[in-house]
Amino acid sequence: MTVKNEVKHIEDELKKDVECLKSRHEDKKELRHENHEEHKFAKELKHQMKKEEKELEKECKKESKEINSEIKKEEHDDHKFAKELKHEMKKEERELEREESKIIKDENKEIKKIDKELKKELKQLEK
DSSP states (O other): OHHHHHHHHHHHHHHHHHHHHHHHHHHHHHHHHHHHHHHHHHHHHHHHHHHHHHHHHHHHHHHHHHHHHHHHHHHHHHHHHHHHHHHHHHHHHHHHHHHHHHHHHHHHHHHHHHHHHHHHHHHHHHO
16 A cells, blocks of 8 residues: 555645646746737837827927928018118108208209399499
8 A cells, every 4th residue: 555655645746746837837928928918018119109209300390390481481571671661761861862952952042143133232332
């Protein structure tokens, strides 16, 4: 019986060892699966982050383009306003020059008239 008991004992030990090996095998299998899932998740997350980064970059470029466009429009409007203002100032300057010229002309006529009258009076006084 001792051999039978010993065989039974060895069988029990082997069963325990097999159960232990099965358990370790399942644990390893589960760990590999978890690692695979983590790797897959990390890859998807990285892909999503790149996609969001590209979208953000695209949005920034669009906003930058709009801002540059607005700046150019404002510069154009400022240039146009300055040109119109310069034109208006020249127009006013020419108008002032015309008025001054007219005043000078009128004064010259008046002076000539007075000069003529004075010459007449002088001639009469000389007579």
